[in-house]
Amino acid sequence: MGSILSANYLRNDGNGRREGDVFTKNFINHTITRFPSLGERSFDRYSYGTRTSINYSSNKNNDVFNLGIFASKKYQQRRADIEYANSTSDLTTNTLLRQLNYFNSNLQTKRG
Known part of the structure; x- marks a missing residue:
């Protein structure tokens, strides 16, 4: 008769800078819309588990008896704090038609 017991734990935390610049051209309305963004995106991740077998x-x-059990837990949290500076201009004259600056902070959590 034999038995085994094991456990594990893993943690990853990371912070990063996010820069983006996207644009769309609308040839029907003769406009260009820009969506530049700048901010920070961070991750907190961990997982742990245990395993046993008898x-x-x-x-x-020739009697044989085997039993194995595994259990684990995962967690991830992502925070994004990003500033956006959206603007729409005339495609021909480059005249600014409208502009919207805003800050978006969101938190996404995953568990399992």
């Missing part, structure tokens, strides 16, 4: 064997009539 083995039994007999020789006379």
Whole structure:
């Protein structure tokens, strides 16, 4: 008869800078819309688990008994704090038609 017990734990935290610049051209309305963004995106991740197994064997009539159990837990949290500076301009004259600056902070959590 034998048994095994094991456990693990893993943690990853990371911070990063996010820069983006996207634009769309609307040739029907003769406009260009720009969507530049700048901000910080961070991650907190961890996971842990445990595993156990029990083995039994007999020789006379070849009795064998095996039992294994595994359990784990995962967690991830992502925070994004990003500033946007959206603007729409005339495609021909480059005249600014409208502008919207805003800050978006969001938190996404995953568990399992």
